Amino acid sequence: MNQIGSKAIGSAPSKINLILRAGAIDDRGYHGLATAFEAVSLREYVVAEYFDGQATGYPSVQTLVYRVEPGVEPEFSEQLTQQFRGLDDRDHLAVRAAHALGADGRVKLTVHKTVPVAGGMAGGSADAAASLVAVNDLLGLNKHLDELQALGRSLGADVPACLVGGICLGTGHGDRMTLLREGAADPSYKCHWWVAVFMKQGLSTPKVFGVLDELRGDDGRSFSKDPEIGQRVLESLAEVPDSSSVSELLENQLQEPAFALRPELAAIGEHLVDLGCISWLLSGSGPTVVGLVANEEEAVRIASAVNANPPEGTRGATAVWGPGVGARLERALPNWTR
Ligand code: C5P
Numbered sequence: 001m002n003q004i005g006s007k008a009i010g011s012a013p014s015k016i017n018l019i020l021r022a023g024a025i026d027d028r029g030y031h032g033l034a035t036a037f038e039a040v041s042l043r044e045y046v047v048a049e050y051f052d053g054q055a056t057g058y059p060s061v062q063t064l065v066y067r068v069e070p071g072v073e074p075e076f077s078e079q080l081t082q083q084f085r086g087l088d089d090r091d092h093l094a095v096r097a098a099h100a101l102g103a104d105g106r107v108k109l110t111v112h113k114t115v116p117v118a119g120g121m122a123g124g125s126a127d128a129a130a131s132l133v134a135v136n137d138l139l140g141l142n143k144h145l146d147e148l149q150a151l152g153r154s155l156g157a158d159v160p161a162c163l164v165g166g167i168c169l170g171t172g173h174g175d176r177m178t179l180l181r182e183g184a185a186d187p188s189y190k191c192h193w194w195v196a197v198f199m200k201q202g203l204s205t206p207k208v209f210g211v212l213d214e215l216r217g218d219d220g221r222s223f224s225k226d227p228e229i230g231q232r233v234l235e236s237l238a239e240v241p242d243s244s245s246v247s248e249l250l251e252n253q254l255q256e257p258a259f260a261l262r263p264e265l266a267a268i269g270e271h272l273v274d275l276g277c278i279s280w281l282l283s284g285s286g287p288t289v290v291g292l293v294a295n296e297e298e299a300v301r302i303a304s305a306v307n308a309n310p311p312e313g314t315r316g317a318t319a320v321w322g323p324g325v326g327a328r329l330e331r332a333l334p335n336w337t338r
Contacts, residue, residue: 007049010134012162012327013039013183014121014320016194016283016290018237020174020252021227022212030157031209033174034227036237036249037158039165039183040194040322042068044123045112045333046094046130048138054105059098059135061089061109064338068318070195070303073336074114083117093124093155094131100151101135101143109134112337118202120284122158129162129327137329148327149177158284165326167237169229180238183323190241192292193299195277197268197306197317199287203258208285211257243292247279250292258286265289268311275302296321 015037023032048059063084066074089095094111109131115123132148135141143151145163152159153175160175161168166183170176184191216223233249240246259266259282268289269280276298277291293299299319306317 004050004052006138007047008134008137009045009047009330009333010130010132010137010327011043011045011330012126012129012133013165013324014042014044014115014123014126015039015158015161016121016322017252018167018246018250019229019233020254020284021229022209022253023227024223024225025209025213026225030173032172032225032227033170034229035170035174036167036180036229037161037170038167038192038322039162039324039326040121040320041187041324042114042121042196042320043324044115044126044130045330045337046127046134047110047333048098048103048131048134049108050106050138051108052106053108057105058090059095059103059105059107059109061092061095061111063092063111063113065113066336067316068114070307070317070319071300075336076338093128096155097128097131097152098135100155101132101141102139103135107135107138112333116198116202116288118204119198119288120203120282120286121196121288122162122284125156125158126162128152128155128159132163133327133329163327166323169234171226180234181323183325185325187296187321191321191323192243192246193294193296193319193321195272195291195293195299195303195306195317196283196320197272197289197291198315199313200315201287201313203262203285203287205285207261208254208257211260212254215257215260243278243294247292250279250281252281254285255282258282262287264311264313268314271306271311272302275305277302
């Protein structure tokens with residue numbers, strides 16, 4: 001710990017919002033949310049290393065991006081990695097998370113990314129969550145999950161969800177977590193399989209919330225500050241194992257505003273149902289569209305069919321499962337990493 005050459009590896013899941021209800025906007029520009037997150041199997045890995053550098057300033061970061069394809073291991077992509085070169089390290093959520101824990105220029109981070117940027121699956125928040133657990137270990141801070149969540153929510157509303165994992169209820173700004181069902185480390189009989197379709201062009205979360213306010217016509221201020229998800233629905237999220245029951249619960253109030261900005265997204269969802277998905281929805285503020293399926297074979301079959309004939313504007317589909325475990329320390333990186 002705190003020794004030159006020491007190293008820690010953290011990982012954190014991306015997420016799909018099974019339910020997302022938005023309430024009124026507050027003075028800070030955030031909306032009250034009631035949302036059910038499912039942590040899914042696309043994970044970010046952050047390696048934190050301690051070396052002989054400046055005992056001031058911010059940690060440095062290198063980001064490596066991997067392309068994900070159905071049924072095979074992620075593959076490093078020079079093209080996708082390119083977009084991260086030349087960016088200011090201090091804008092990287094993994095760096096801001098490490099710095100919030102007291103890491104300085106002696107800490108070097110390497111982020112192995114599989115989650116799409118600006119895709120509505122909390123990739124940036126997963127970077128922050130994985131960085132928090134890695135740096136907590138590297139610096140020997142022994143901070144508990146509650147403390148990491150408190151730090152995390154100041155970095156981004158989805159960071160606590162990536163820390164906790166499983167299926168959880170998010171209230172407040174979607175950043176106050178109640179765990180409804182534990183996540184698993186590997187796909188089990190109690191998991192849901194999804195086809196995730198990624199878009200070439202991301203969507204800005206503030207913009208989607210802005211259009212929601214416009215569509216409501218009154219800044220949403222007449223809406224309840226704290227929307228709710230009924231107790232019966234929460235109980236079924238904690239218990240129901242099969243995809244068709246989950247399908248009946250899916251709801252996302254950011255879908256309409258996202259479709260107003262990107263009308264092609266609805267057609268992608270309908271295409272997924274034509275290919276055999278039970279149902280579909282937009283992940284968070286989008287633009288990633290996810291289709292729910294009965295099992296892994298279906299997920300791989302449908303994702304491969306999308307890739308064989310990709311709808312315009314998409315940049316690939318893959319199979320993911322949930323609920324997965326929240327952020328955690330790893331002994332080693334997966335063997336597909338560079
Ligand atoms: O917390 P985060 O940086 O991920 O949020 C990005 C933006 O999304 C916020 O600045 C805000 O415009 C919008 N947002 C919101 N209500 C929430 C969460 C996010 O309006 N509960």
